[in-house]
Amino acid sequence: MSTLAFTLIVISAVMHALWNLLVKRSRHKTVFIWWMFVASSSLFTLTIPFLPERFRWPDPATLLLVTAGAVCFVLYHLLNGRAYRGGDLSVVYPLSQTSMVYVPIWGMSILGERLTMPGIAGILLVILGAFSVQMERLSLAEFLRPFRNLGSPTVRNALAAGFIYSLGSIAEKVGVRDYTPLYFTYFLVLIMLGLMSVNLLRPCYRPLIVAEFREHWPLILVSGPVMMASFLTFRYGLNLSPMSYAVPVRQVSILMGVLIGILFLGESCGRIRLGAALVILAGAIMIRLG
Template sequence: MPVEAFGVVLLAAVMHAIWNAFLKADGDRLSVVKTMSQAQLLLSVVLLPFVSFPAAASWPLLIASAVVNVGYMLFLVKAYRTGDLSHVYPLARGVAPLLVAGVSMALLDVHLDVPSQLAILLIGLGVTSLSLARGADGLRDWRMVAFAIGSGCFIAAYTLLDGLGARAAGSAHGYMVWLSILTSALIIAAVSWFQRDVRTTISRRTRLVGMGAGLASYFGAWAIIWAMTVAPIPLVSALRETSIVFAVIIGLVVFNESMNLRRLASVASTLLGVAIMKFSR
């Protein structure tokens, strides 16, 4: 992986951890997601004159990714309603890079050397095992596990679609802006439908949280889409999930969460995978 792509993906991982911390800090998550999407939609419309229109070959992938992103959001919300964040999030994020690597090698004729495969495996297992940081009791609800793994499948799907779509578009920037417009509009419509029977008043705090999370998520996604045009998609996918390490750090510093041996071992596995990816040739 080119060093500039490596650095950009790590920065995107930090942004991803930040917007999830915003989301965790507010109890009205559906409204936060809606405000995030509104901010992203507005920003994308402003940026439209400054980016290239995606090539025709990329549009089926772009539209499919937008639909899959909505499916991911719906599954994730459902998973959070049936299980704890500390169990759902690592399962969903850890499964994704393993699926991306498997599909890429089996169906897309992507070659990964042994160190790269080992790095992806260590990162995937390290992130997934964080779901055990508080014990296995929370994983006994099969509904939560099913929705979390389903969310991971959606993540893997939109990752592959975006990687292939951005390459076909001729411009990662144009692809990102148009993808955000479609995805944001669909998510706003979906959340509005879910809230149709409830009269909701979004507080000023929730709006600020949503805007901050939206901007962090936007630029993190932009960085990932660009990186997938210059580096192998499975490596970018795996490295992105190091956001969980930054999330653990934020949890320790901001939310006063504890660090136990299980969590430490998971973080160590993830960081070992990152080191192998960085220093292997």
């Protein structure tokens, strides 16, 4: 994995952790995320005339890939939300990260990516760290706890979220190979915003839209460039590296999330959580060396 690709994806991970911090500080999360996409897409649209890269419309194949990616990522958030409504974070979060199990499989079997042994070891370390970050104690029973009730709607929704995300990653990787990551990201954000807007038309959300902006408009304005930076740097990094490496490396955002929780939110950090974050960091370094 090249230094440039690794650097871009790590920057994306930092930005991803920051916009998740902004979401955590909001009151109505679904509405706030919608406002984030409004801010990001508006900023993007305003800067297009000043960008050095000439704007061009995507061809039908690229537009299909953008739409597929947008649908997958919106479904990922929807399924995750349903899983969290009925399950604990320590069960839902590890299962939703199973996308990293599928991504290398899709990368090698569909995209013909070739991985080195250090790279494979790094991917496995990232998967282990991401799966372990919410463990309450070190034991085999605790490690297997999320899989105990595969018939539960919570478990099924979380597993489906991980699978759907991995499919969206394929659409992204193929899309940015033949179309500029800059405008691929732009149309991805626009389509995701459109899909979220349909959801916000429901009566339960309508009164919250203006209220959320009045209460948190400074956070919303900050979120625009943060989200845009996160999206763009990841897709440029994805264009320069195998998908099988890019998606796991972005899990460095978990390490950043742990540090943000300690430094800014006053969260306690158990040894397991910090250790799991360091395992992710070690895996990312191995991927870079691989």
